[in-house]
Amino acid sequence: MTAIKESSTIQENKQYALEKCPVTYVMEKIGGYWKPIILYHLSGGSQRYSELKRAIPAVSEKMLIQHLKQLEADNLIIREAKPVVPPFVTYRLSPAGNGLMPVIQAMAEWAFIDKENGFV
Amino acid sequence: MTAIKESSTIQENKQYALEKCPVTYVMEKIGGYWKPIILYHLSGGSQRYSELKRAIPAVSEKMLIQHLKQLEADNLIIREAKPVVPPFVTYRLSPAGNGLMPVIQAMAEWAFIDKENGFV
């Protein structure tokens, strides 16, 4: 984390926006490019770290682990590690994360419709 | 647009991911931080540029106009300008953009639930 300039007007405004606009609130939590994609891949059930990696070949390991940690910190996913070697770690949706499924579902549906209509 | 290095593995993978993961497809269209927020503010009906600006004080003019242009180019919103002075320009959702409303709605609903549950 980098320190935020106190004089930053937009940061103050962002705080204000958070209270007024629900979508802003959501974007603060899953606003990254990768987070919705990760959540989508967890919608089918728990996945090992390496499974996610293979399922999303476009993501670098750094990004994957970084976002997994953030999602865990935000209580959207749950990490479970078995103390064996080689490591066996799985990730799955938390109840709060499950609550996001309508959003992810709606995204997936729109994508299909958009493609059908040739808007792509 | 900046040229993409041919040797970039992740770019190739991104292409691949676009075909396989619907959420990736959505993120390419509305993946920015501001786009869903803008769309949310257009969900109530058409808005003038200056109205949007005041409704989203956290966004700089540069970002606002930039994303409006991109959304227009992606056929998600429609721009209408009356040839008067001072200018009178309104933005509203296109049919395709309207199709995104379930996503935006789901986001807004989740935000409220999340706040109620004290997950904030």
Add this chain to the structure above:
DNA sequence: ATTTGTGCATACTTTAGGGTAAGTACTTGT
């Protein structure tokens, strides 16, 4: 003995996104 797979961490660099500020052209209000 070397390679492979696991789930990360860390440093180092590049890039793209975004901030600030100024300008434009024209009109209405004071």
Add this chain to the structure above:
DNA sequence: ACAAGTACTTACCCTAAAGTATGCACAAAT
């Protein structure tokens, strides 16, 4: 005469996000 509002555009700069690459500890398989 001057400021203010409208919808932008452009240039300059800076930082946060992301890519690349490497290392680690340990075990099983070759």
